Amino acid sequence: MDIEDIKKNMKLSIDGVPYNVVEAEFVKPGKGRAIYRLRLKNLFTNSTIDRTYHSGEKVDTANVTAQEKQFLYKEGDHYVFMSTDTFEQVSVPEDQIGDKKNWLKEGDVVTVLMLDDRAIDVTVATFVNLKVVKTEASSRTATITAQAKQAVMETGAVVDVPVFIHEGDVLKIDTRTGTYVERISTKK
């Protein structure tokens, strides 16, 4: 694609690495050559770089799309997702998912960033509902000495929760901060 047609938020491929165009600035001396200054975010590492192009130059666009997919299960060190309309499956290595694995519950729908047919990033919902699988039973004395305790969620995440939470409760968690928001339901 001609550099002239590059706009903010387009996806480029440079040496096989996908980048998001964070900023595209056009500068041109009145009688001189047009200069395009791009700020690019590496979609693998999230690091940013600045690149300068001139009119007449060409760049490769990257076929990057955000797709809704359902998390099916974990298999070895891979997480398997399925497209809800085509039922195609894609597996993502655990290290690429990073800390977001703490909020991935089987059956949840997440947004998967795809480069061609390869997943490069997973975005979980801002709030997820997770069940507590382990937490200390609170005693009356504990409520006096401590206002919070830790709970292990069904995904393995450890979250600070109020003392009144019991194993089996379902909690709403803010995935941006990893903090407890409210109790959705108590153990039946």
Add this chain to the structure above:
Amino acid sequence: MTRAESQRLARLRPKLERRALVYHHTREFFRKKGFLEVETPLRIPEVAPEQHIVPIGSEGWFLSTSPELHMKRLLASGYDKIFQFGRCFRRGERGRWHNPEFTLLEWYRQSGDYRQMISDASELVAFLAERLMGSRCLHYQGQVIDLSLPWLEITVGEAFHLCAGWDPVASPDPVRFDDDLVGLVMPGFPKDRPVALLDYPAALGSLARLKPDDPQLAERAEVFIGGLELANAFSELVDAGEQERRFRAEIEQIKCDTGRKAAMPRKFLRALGDMPPSGGIALGMDRLVMLFCDAASIDEVLPFTVDDI
């Protein structure tokens, strides 16, 4: 009309009112100095062939990229002081400081030269500041700019030596020149006053005459205020043969680089033989208005950019 557009246009109103005042006082300035306001055609058969200015076609002709050629035809027939607010169109020029349709204020003086045109420009800007703000202190993007006369002048050779560490006159390199002008030289200018950059390498002379005592240099100057490139002045080249050679080189370069066929402006070249020595300058009106409106983007001084049409 959408609600968003209606709100956007309502927000622009103070700046559009100031824009109208800038135009009003600019006319007043030129009328007092005895300049005649003219209008020349916007749709023309050829534009000046320039490698980095791409015209927009119109049924086989072109929309004007600058009123220069027709204004010089007026000079050739004896008009000695003329000015124009010329609507211009340049393909692909869009950014914080650019819109493909914009306005150049051009004025020409018989027997003037590039230094006099810079002096005119400094008087115009100071006059507008007095009229609009009652002072010669301009507040632009958090910076106070002192518009006192005369403006700071620096040659291209000095500026590149200081800021970029090389000599574009002795070793011309047009590609590196543009990159370093924008990336190193412009950011190195003092921010608290206007700067006139003088004496371009001959290869970047465009339609300017060469310096009689140093043909390596062209009598071309540019004005920079608040980080904006505001105006470009020439001691006009009146040698029709030399102008035709420069145009031919541009036409060949354009064809080689892009395959685009640019035509030779014959009627202009015929008239140029009769043009007396003159000075000319083109000043970006939208950018001048940006300065007086403290606008960070050209979008703040145009009711409809190319993205809103």
